[in-house]
Amino acid sequence: APAGAAAPPVRSTVLRAAMDGSGVDTLNPFLAFFNGALETFGMVYPSLNSLDPSGAPGPYLATKWEPSADRLTWTFTIREGLKWSDGKPITAEDAAWTLNLIMTDAVAGTANGSLVSNFEKVTAEGPATLVIKTKAPQASVPYVSHPMSGIPIVPKHVWEPLAKNLKDAKNDVFPLVGYGPWTLTEYKQEQYAKFTANKEFVLGPPKFDNLVLQSFKSGDAAVAALRSGQIDYKAGVNPTQFKALQADPKIAAVRTVGNGWMGLEINHNARTRSGKKIGTGHPALGDPALRKAIALATDKQTLVTKVIDGVGRLGHGYLPPAWPQWFWTPAQPTPYDPAQANRVLDEAGYTKGADGVRTDPKSGRPLAFRFGIHSDDAADAAISGYVVGWMKEIGIKLTIQSLSMTALNSDLAKGDWDLLMDAWTTGPDPTYLLGIQSCGTLPKDDGTGGNTDSFFCDAAFDELFKKQLTTFDQGERAKVIGEMQEILYAANVNQIYYYADGLDVARKDTVTGLTLGKPDADGVYPSQTAFWSYLNAAPATATTAAKAEGSGSGMTWVAGGIALVVVLGGVLVWRRRAGGADRE
Amino acid sequence: MKRSGLWGIGVLAAFALLALTAPLHIGDDQLDVVRVDGPRLAPPSAAYPLGTDLAGRSILHLVIWGSRESLSIGLIATALTVLLGTAVGLLAGHYQGRIGQALMHVTDWFIALPSLPLAISLSAVLGQGAASITIAIAVTSWTATARLVRAQTLAVEARPFIERARALGAGNRQVMLRHVLPNVMPLVLVSSTLTVASAILSEATLTFLGLGDPTSVTWGSMLQTAFSGGAVTAGAWWYLMPPGLAILLVVLGFTLTGRAVEHLLNPRMVQHA
Amino acid sequence: MLEARDLTVVHPARGGRPPARAVDGVNLQVRPGEIVALIGESGCGKSTLARALVGLIPPTSGQVLYQGEPLDPRRMRAFRRRVQLVLQDPGGALNPRQNVFDAVAEGPRLHGEGGGRLRARTGRPPHTEGLPPRDTEDPLPRDNQGLSGREGERRPLRDSESYSLRDSQGFLPRDGQGLSDRDSERRLLGDSERLLGGEGLRERVRGALSKAGLRPPEEFYRRFPHELSGGQQQRVVIAGALALNPSVIVADEPVASLDASVRGEILKLILSLRDELGLSALVVSHDLGLAWNIADRVAVMYLGRIVETGTVEEVLLRPRHPYTRALLSVLPDSPERIVLTGEPPDPTRVPTGCRFHPRCPVRVAGCDTIDLPVLSPADSVACSEVPQ
Amino acid sequence: MSRYLGKKVAAALVSFLVTLVIGFVIFSLMPADPVRTLTRGRPTSEEQLAQIRVQLGLDEPVWYRFLTFAGDTLRGELGFSWQFQQSVSSLVAERLGPTLLLMGAAAVISIALGLWLGVHSGWRHGTLFDKVASGASLTLWSVPTFWLGMILLVLFSGWFPSGGMSDPSLAATGLEHVLDVARHLVLPALTMVLVVFAQYVTVMRASVIDELGSPYLLTARAKGLTDADVRRKHAVPNALLPSVTMIFMHLGTLVTGAITVEAVYSWPGLGYLTYEALKIPDLPLLQGTFIIFSASVILMNLLADLAYRFLDPRVRVQ
Amino acid sequence: MLEVRDLRVAYGGTPAVRGVSFTLEPGRTLGVAGESGCGKSTMALGLLRLLPATAQVSGEVIFKGENLLTARWARLRAVRWSAASVVFQGAMSALNPVRTIGEQLCEPILLHDKTTHKQARQRAAELMESVGLPPERLRGYPHEFSGGQRQRIMIAMALACRPDLIIADEPTTALDVMVQAQIMDLLSGLVRESGIAVIMISHDLSVLAQLCDTLAIMYGGRIVEQGPARELIGDPRHPYTRALAGAFPAIGDPASRRNPMGLAGDPPRGDLGAGCAFAPRCGDAGDACRTGEVVLWPSGPARTAACVRVLEGEVHA
C-alpha cells in the first residue's frame, strides 16, 4: 500500500460503506453488469472522462477531447506522467488497447460492446494522443468512458496475456493493478472489498486512508450496522428507512435527484420488425384513447406520497432529472382526472357492462388486462394495488401477475402481456434508453433479435433518434431529445409515474463531505456517484471513529458475558433442582 | 399435556372463526389501498389498534385477512400431502414386492431432496403465487407421511389380525382398506396436524423469500413487505410482530393439538403421564 | 380331511442368513372329527406348518390336501371357508378398530354370505368357485342355530343347503317375504343396525358367538377387543372361525398367552366343538399337558420334521423317540429327568444324519451320518434305534 | 461391515443420480432467458444479447444440456452462473466455509442443548422443568426462522454485528480475527439454534420416555445405581440410538434452514447464494446449490445409517 | 430375615396389592403363584421400592432388621443387589442391549464391592462359568445370546454380590420346556449350594413345586393360601388353588384325560368390595363369602387359607 508504509503508527482512517445492494457479480470489467461491480471499477480503473456535478463530461485521463471537422474523428489528449499502481506509466496505448479489445473481441464486448459499436478505429498516436474514428458521427463519444456507467481503461500489460481467455479471467490478483482514487487490496465476494487510498490521485487525493465496502443483502441489516457504528455510509436506502433515519440526530440523510423512473408499459401493438403481429396482447390497448384514459385515471401524486413517502418527483418525461441537460417536462401535463377518463372511454365507445367492466367495441372483448409486476420489487407490488383500484373506477379490470424478472422479460419479448410495471435508470448518455424505443429493436420474424422495451415504433421518433446521435451541440441535442420525449409522452405507451430520489445516509460523527453540489430549494442534491462520494468524504474526527468502534465491541462482550453467565447460572440451578433430590 | 392440547384447539378455533368471519366485518374499503386513508406506518392508536402498514391499512385487518390465505394454503397443502403420502405409504407397505420397493425408492429419493431448496426451486419454476407454493409444499412433505404410513402399515400387517383376515379369505383391497387403513389413519391425522404447522411455516418462508404473490395478503407476504419496506429500521414493531405472532400461535396451536391427540392415541406415553 | 404330504417350507434367506428350512418333509393327517396335537419346542416349525396347512404360506415342495384334493391356489377362497386358523395371541388377532360383530362377521361378508354388503360391492356371487364334491363323511352340521346337532344327525350337505335359514344369495329374508318388506324393515332399522348387515348375517354371528360360549351374544356385538378379557377375546376369534362353518380348525398355540385358569375353558370349548359339531382340529402347542387334555393323536416335531406320531396314550405314556422321552421327563412329576443340553436347534443349519443326534442321549454310531427318511404316514417314530 | 458400507454408499450414489435428474428436470422446465434480466440497465445491443445467450449455453437442445450437466456435475463442475459470470463450483466452494461454520456452530450448540434438555425433560417427564423446557422449545419451534432473525436483529443489532461474517475495517488477524468472526456469528447462530434445538429436545425427550418403561432400567435400578447413573449409563445410550437417525436427518435440513438466516444476516454462505440466485432466477446457480444441498442431505442420511450401525450392537455386523 | 407386614400398593388410587404379609428365613425358598395381574410383580418390586413413582406403597418390609420402605434412598441403594438382587422376567429386555455382558456383570460388583476393574472382571468370569457359559463371551452383547443363555446371565448377575435374597420374577416364563428345565436345575443347584433365600414368582404351579419349600397363592392382590409346597398342591384348600392346580394336568392321570379343567369368569378388576374376592367365580360361594370378612385362616400344620369353608371345617373333595 502506498499510504503510510514508512510512517510511524499514525492511526489510519477508514471509510466504511455499504456496498451497492446488487453486489459485485465479477471483477472482470469486461463481463460485469452489476452496479456494485461498476462502482468498484470506477474507483480502481481510470476512464477517459469524468462527470461533473451537472452530468457533463469532465477531464480525467483525458485533459482535452475534440471532434474533427467531419465529426468522424475524436482526438483525446491523454495526461502524461500518471502511473498504474504497479509503477508502469499510463499511456494512450492502454486506452486504445482496451477499446480495441472491446470492439474486436466478442467476449470483451459482453458488458460494453454497444458503447463502441459505432467505432471504426481507435489508435494511440503517441503516449498522449488517442484518436477515435467513428463510422458515423457520434455526439456521445465523451460519454463512452467515464466512471460508473462507461468503459474503464485497463492496463494493457496486465490484461494482454489474459485476453486470450477473457471469459475465465477472474481478475483476482491483489492489489489489483489499476489507477484511480483507490486501490483494491482485498476482496471477498459477497462480503467486502478493501481499498487503500491513492494519495497521488490526479483529481485530488481521497481524504480517508482506506475504504471498505461491505456487502449487505438486507437493507435493514445495513441500516442497523450504520446505526450501531459498524459502517459509516450507505447509499440507496428506501423511503421508510430514510424517514426513520432523518429523525436520527447522529445520522445525516440526504436526498439526491433520481436517475431513474418507475412507470407503466402498455402493450399497444406487439409486432415484429416487418410488422407481423405477435403475442397475446389485448387489441384494445392499441387505441390511443384508451391509453390516454389510463393515464388520466392514474393519480401519480398519490403514488409519490404513498409509495415513496414523498421522496421523489412526479414523472412525466422519459429521461430522469438526474441529467438536467436532457430533462424534459411537458407543457401540458396530463392531469389526474378520472371523470375525464371515463368520458374519453365513453366517447370511444367502450360501454360499461353490468359488472362495471367496459367492453371493447371492436373486438367485443371486455377490458380485462393482465398486469405484470416484478415479484421481487416491493414498489411494484405497492403500486399495483393502487393502479388496479384506479382502473376499476374507469371500468378496466386488471389481474395482477407477479412474475420473476426472467419470466416477465421473457413474456415481454414474446409480446405475451398487456400491462407491465417497468423501471429504468440511466447514465448521462441517454442513447441506449432512447434506443430501445426505436423500431430497430423490434424482434425479427423468427422471434429473435429483439431488444425492445415496449414494442414502441414510430417513424418520427426514429428520425429524431438518428438526428440526436449526430448533433454535437449539447443544447441542440437536448432539444431533439426533448422532442423525442414529447412523442413518447403523447403515445402513452410508457407512462412514467415518478422519479424516486436517491437516498443516502451517513454517520455524522465519522464522516463528512460525502455529497457533491448544492441542494435545490427542496433540499435535494444533484445526482451522486460513488466515485465522487468516496473521493470527497472526509473523516469527521479520527478519534470518534475509533471510539465508536471500540465501545461497540466492548458493549458486545459485556452483554455476551452477562448472557452467558445467566444461561450457565440457570442451567446450574436447574441441575441442582433436577438432580439434587435423592429419589427416583 | 391435555391442558396444552385444549389451548391448542382453542387457539385454532379462534383463528378459524376469525378467518371464516373476516369477510363479514372487513370490507373491501378497509383493504383496498386506493380507498383507505390511514396514516403511513403509524403506531397503534385507538383507530388502528395494531397500527398501519406502508399503505395506511390497519394491520389488525390485514392479520385477520391474512389468516384466510395462510390457513388455506396450509390446509390444502396438507390435504395433498396426506393423500399422496398415505397412498404411497400404504401401497409400499402392503406390496412388499417390486411395487413396494419401487415406491420406497421413490420416497427415499424424495427424502434425500432438501425440502426448502426443492420448494424454492419448484416455485421458482412454477411461477409466483399461492398455487405453486402449495404444490411445492405438498411435493416436499409427502415423503414424511409416506414413511410414517409405510412403517405403520408394516407394523399393522405384522399383527396377527391381518393373518386372521387373510385366513378368512380377505384380499389385498380388503386388508388395506378395512384393516390397515383404519389402524393407520389416526396416526396420519395426528401427523397431519403437524404437517399443517410446518406447511404454514413453509408458506411464510417461501413467501418471505419472494416466491409468493406480493399483492396477496398472507402473513408471510406481510412480513416480506415489512422486511423489504424497512419496517425494521423504522422500528415498526407493530408491523413486524402481529403476523409473526399469528404464525407462531397457529403453528403452536396445530402442534399442541397434534401432540395432545397423539398423547391420547399412544398408550405408551399415557402410561407415563 | 386335511393332510400334509411331504411338505417342505423354506423361508428365504434374510439379512445375510442362510434360508431356514422351517418345515422339512412332513407327512401329517387330520382325520374327520379328530383332534391332533402338534408338539415341539420353539422354532421347530410348528407355526410354519400350521400356516402352510391353511394355505397362508405356499409350500416349497410337497402338497397340502383337503379331502384328498391338492390345494389349488385358484380355489383358495372356497378352501378358506372350510379350514380356519385360530392364532395364539387373541388380543393381536382382533383388529382393535373392529367391534366383535364385525370381527365375527368379516368371514361371512368376505364370502358373500349372510350380509351381502361387501359382496354387492365386489360383485362376486358366492361359491362360484365351488369345491370338489364332498365325500359322505363331511361332518358339517346343518343346524347353525347352536350346539344341538348330534353326531348321528350329521349328513352331507351342499353349499347352498348349508344354511336352511336363508337363500344362497343372502338377500332375501329368511321367512321369504318380498323385497319391499325387506326394504321397509331396513328403513326401520337404525343406521348402525343396517351397517351391521342383513338378518342372515346377524343370525350367523349370533350362532357363532353362542357356539363359542359368549352368551348372550347380543351383549358382545358392540364391544371392542380391549373391552374383553383374554379368554373372551380368544372366544371371539374362535367364533369368527366358526361363523364360516369350517370343517377343520387349525389352532396355533390357542392358549399359550392365556392364564392358567382360562386355559382350561378354551380347551373345553375346542373339545366341545369337536364333540358337538364334529370339527376336526389341529392344535399346535409346546405343552404336553394340552395334548393329554384334549387330543386324540399327537405328532411330535423336531427341527422341521415329525419324529413321532401316534395316539395320545401311545406317545405320551409309552414314548419311543428319545426326544419325546426327554420332553416328558422334564415334567415335574416324572421319575428321572433327561435334561437335554445344548441350544435349541436352528433350521438354518440342519445337522446331517438324524437331526436330533447332536442332543440325543442314546446316539449311536451312524446317527450323525445316515440321513433318516421322512416319516411316512404309516410309520410312527423316526429313530434308527427304535424299531417301528 | 465393508459390504454394508459398499451397499449404503452405492444406494447413496443412486440417490444422488436421481437427484441430478430431478434437479435437471425441474430447472429445464423454466423458461430460461435471463439475458435481458442480466443486462438490465446496461446498454446492450441485440447482437450482444445473442452472443451472451450462446455463452450461457441456452441454445443447446435439452438432452444435450442434460448430458453435459450430468457429466460436468460428476466431475465437480456445476455449470456457469449467469449472474456471477463464473463457475458455480467456485462460487459454491467459496461459500461452503461460512455455511459450514454457521451450521456447525448452530448444530453443535443446538444438539448439545437439545439433547441435554431432551434427556432431562424426558427423564423428569411431567415436572415443571419438563413443562418449561418442552413449552419453550415448542414455542420456538413454531417461530418462522426469518422472523425470529428479524426480531433478534432489532433487539441486538446494537450489541452484535447485524450482518456479514467479519468486520473488514478491523483488518484483524489471528485470534482477533477469530473473535471478530465469533462476534458476527452470534446472532445468526443464535437464531438457528433457537429454532432448531426444539427438534432435538422433542426427539430426545420422546426417546427417553420410550425407554422409561424398559425392564433393563429396572434392572439397573435394582442394582443400586443412583438415578443419575441409571439415566447416564443406561437410558441415554439407548435413547440416543433412535435419535441418531433423526439428528442426522435434521442436520441435513439444517443446511437448508441456513437460507433464510443467511439472507437476514447477510452471512456469506450457500444460503445467501441461493437467495441471490432466486432473484433472477439464476438457474445454474440455483441448480448448483440445490445439488449441493441434496448431496449434503444424502451424505447426512448415509452418516446416519453408518452411525446407527456403529452405535447399535444389535445391527453391528460381527 | 425378611418380614413383610401388610404390604399394600396402589397405582394412582387403584389397589394392586392389598395387604400381603409373609416371612422368609435365610436359605428358604418361597414360591408365589397366581394369575396374570394379581399383583405378583408389584408385590415383589415393592419390596425393594422399585415401583414407578405413581405407585403408593404402605406397610412394612423388614429386611435384616431394617424397614426398607422408610429407609433413606442411599441406604436402600446399598441394600439393592448387594443384599437382595432380582432376576426379571424376560431377560431379553432386562439386559441393556447396547452394553456388553461383561460391563453389565461388573457394574454391581464395582458399585457395591468397591473392587478394581480387574477383580470385577475376574469375578464376572467366575460367574459366567458358574452358570455354564464360557467367560470369553463376556465381551458379547445380549442379542448374541439365546433366551436361555440370557436368563443364565441374569442369574449370574443376580449372584454377583453374593446376596442373601434373590427375587426371581417369572424367570422361566418365556422359555421353552427344555430350557426351562435347564434353568430350574441351575437355579435350584445354586440355591442349595449357597443357602440364598429366594422368592420365586410364577403362574405355573408345577414349576414352583419343584423348587420351593413354601408356596403362596395370590388372588386379587392378596395371598389366599399359603403352605408347604407339596401339601398345597396335593391337597389345595382354597378353590382357587384347586383350579390353578387343575390347570396343569398330570400326564397319565385319567381324570384329566379329555377333560381340561378351567375356571370360568374374569379375573377381578378395579375396586373389590367386601367379602371374598374370589366369590364371583367360586363354584360354591355362599352369602358368607360375599359379605363376610375373609382373612387367612389356619388350614393345617403351617398352612393358611382364606376361605370360609376352611373355617367351617369342611373338607373339599
Ligand SMILES: Nc1ncnc2c1ncn2[C@@H]1O[C@H](COP(=O)(O)OP(=O)(O)OP(=O)(O)O)[C@@H](O)[C@H]1O
Ligand atoms: N418369515 C420367516 N422368514 C425366515 N425365517 C422364518 C420366518 N418365519 C419363521 N422362520 C424361522 O423358521 C423356524 C420355524 O419357525 P416357526 O414359527 O414355525 O416355529 P414354531 O415352532 O412355531 O416356534 P414357536 O413355538 O416359537 O412359535 C424358526 O427358526 C424361525 O426363525
Ligand SMILES: Nc1ncnc2c1ncn2[C@@H]1O[C@H](COP(=O)(O)OP(=O)(O)OP(=O)(O)O)[C@@H](O)[C@H]1O
Ligand atoms: N405401572 C403401573 N401403573 C398402573 N397399574 C399397574 C402398573 N403396573 C401394574 N399395574 C396393575 O397392577 C396390577 C398388578 O400387576 P402386576 O404386574 O403386579 O401383576 P402380575 O401378577 O405380576 O401379572 P403377570 O403375571 O402378568 O406378570 C394389574 O392390574 C396391573 O394392571
Ligand SMILES: [Mg+2]
Ligand atoms: Mg409358533
Ligand SMILES: [Mg+2]
Ligand atoms: Mg408380573
Ligand code: NI
Ligand atoms: Ni404426559
